[in-house]
Amino acid sequence: MPANLTLAIVAGCLVAAGVYLITERSLSRILVGVVLASNGINLLFLIASGPAGGPPIIGYTEKSQMSDPLPQAMVLTAIVITLSVAAFVLTMAYRSFQINGHDEVQDDVEDARIRALAQADSTSESYEEIRFSDTGEDVVSE
């Protein structure tokens, strides 16, 4: 099966641009990246379906001239999914903007805390020493 080089290069460029944007912090840029990348991936399906042919309708196109309908069905599904992804991520970016004044993906607060503790070479508060005394009363040093 001869593969279409132009399609492959275009798909590659789209995915590369998408990946670059996904590495950004801002959700709206990430969304643009995802949309670009998924368009590139949809082109991959076109490559996978082989050389272009006529519409796959019986009685309209010769059987040997038809293009493969299955990848087109998959691409349609993928487009619908990307559309709903776009809607959801936009909502989330807007909500994030409402709350924080920006739409950036943030660091985990807890991770940052543990990292700071590790740098300061100290333990967290949950490592209080617990000793058990004979009087039946536990002594917790705080």
Added chain:
Amino acid sequence: MNNVLAVPVLLSLLGAAATFLAGRHPALQRAISISAVAGVSIVAAVLVGMTDTQTLTLWVGGWPAPLGIVLVADRLSALMLLVASLVSLAVLVYSTGQDEDEVRRETPVSIFHPTFLLLVAGVSNAFLAGDLFNLFVSFELLLFASYVLLTMGGTRDRIRAGSVYVVVNLVSSSLFLIALATIYAAAGTVNLAQLAERLAVLPAEVQGVLQALLLGVFSIKAAIFPLSAWLPHSYPTAPAPVTAVFAGLLTKVGVYAIIRTQTLLFPDSSLSLLFGIAGLATMVVGILGAIAQVEIKRLLSFTLVSHIGFMVFGISLGSAAGYAGAIFYAAHHITIQCTLFLVTGLVERVGGSTALDRLGGLAKVMPMLAVLFFVPAVNLAGIPPFSGFIAKLALLQAGVAEGTPLAWALVAGAVLTSLLTLYAMAKVWARAFWGEAPQRTLRNIRRFADPAIGAAMPGLMMGTTLGLLALATGFTVAAGPMYGYVSRSAAALLDGSYVLSVLGGGG
């Protein structure tokens, strides 16, 4: 008769539609969703019985054999479906008990039930899918439901956690699509049974690329180190029932997909060494992360990652015993991890917090809660005679039987991880349940004297947690027959009967 295969998916989808319509009547909504998921559980139980003698297939829409979409249930799918639906049912009942609590925190309950049912539909469809594209669609279905559930209420924390979760899963979905396009280009089909025949004749390098792509995608879903960082970041902020169902089901769907594609499409795997190392790293790094945490939900998220490593351990061995151990472990772990998160929800309600340094003395003020936490905690760590011990023993035996240096390293890693899990659980126990209750906790408990707030531990919430505990204990009591079942399913995974029953019967 094979039409029964479509019922779990249909029932939950129709239930989702009905609960949407009943949005203004919470009681009706609960009744619909609980009966839909109960229906799914019953069908799954029937399927477990039926698939023990034969693999069921359903060509949806009556298309001739290799053309349409096929639903397949073998022992593995049926067992996973049963455990998953029982756990979802428990979580649903639990959340009903928690509703008053949730209303107080302004979580829109009307959207919870439809989304939850869509999640169940996605999970059921993933277990039954007989072709890769259908698997992709079910992943998207359950992911979308999970996006909504995770960011429910749209609070600051949930949006922060949700954005990471959504972006990671968007990337993995894109990779999945790339894998699908590549596989279709290479083999001309996405039907799993046909792929099993056609991929085997492809050049080894092409097979390697396809396998690496699929494994990468599923490893993100299953949170296998080094692709696991998103999980402890995003799970802990969601409401307790949501975290519980995510922890129980979503990663296990990834594990299921790995087992299915590894056994069916790439039986002589060239990546098992790499996969074994990833499993070892998942176990050890995950549990070390858990020890560093001071918040119960985060700690449990890390143990979740860590224990995924046990399943990877079993899968990487590639032997029937290894797969049997991994499947048993998955069934056990779904139940136990979910129970622990539900108990954490109770701890949060009673203690007013899940941070270890704000809790204490719960065993004295709420002995029942202490029992509820203690039993699944030691089960997770693998103390005999609980199911965790049996599952770990099966994996260790499979590893020892393999006898390679990597298998021994995995065995050692698994034992170390079990001990460290015990340490992490002991830490929670010592900090949250022993000692004197701080004033803060006592104040919070006194709040429940007001009848408007309800009991400290509502009957439904406690009852379902007990029910899940009983299910986990059932795994221990019925370990013999159940281990026989998973051994048969593991043997069937490796002898190629899947392809025969999908393509041979024609249906």
